[in-house]
Amino acid sequence: MRDAKPGAVAGGQPTLDSRIVLLVNEAYRHAQPIAGLADTRALWAAAGIDPQAPGVFSETDGATAVSALAEQLGTHRVWERFPAAAR
Template sequence: MEAAAGYGARDAKAGDPAAADRVGIDPRVLLMLAEAFRHGKALGGWAGAEDVLRAASVPTDAAGVVIGNGGSGTPEQISPLLGQHRVWKRFPAHA
């Protein structure tokens, strides 16, 4: 994969570009997905998104992660989650 103009010292924290090359995904995308998941944001995608989410260490069966089959169901499933700002079910309360 040819280095994009954005790679360099500024993007060094985005992860190992060589590891991203193995899965064919920009390391900045993987970082963004991992951070969105960690911040409790809802994530949605269509068939094939599972590979990208797994590469970002996002469990595809976690609360607030919606994977559609390419039909119209995904927007309807994720819309209520987006309105909540965060998916708090992902972080159970401990006493």
């Protein structure tokens, strides 16, 4: 079965692309820093991500998001996201 087309409109609202939701969720579970621009509440919710978690950046300003993400990428992983027993 094929996924719906990215950005398809359902009920007057664009839908989230399930491939993007999966990609973001996997990056989160692999302790990768992630950033989103503008209103990312629906994406974080669909991917099961706490927007206040370490290494998760939601910014309306692209320069701020890129700066925060670039700084975090230097650490490669965001281990603070998980309890010490899970590491």
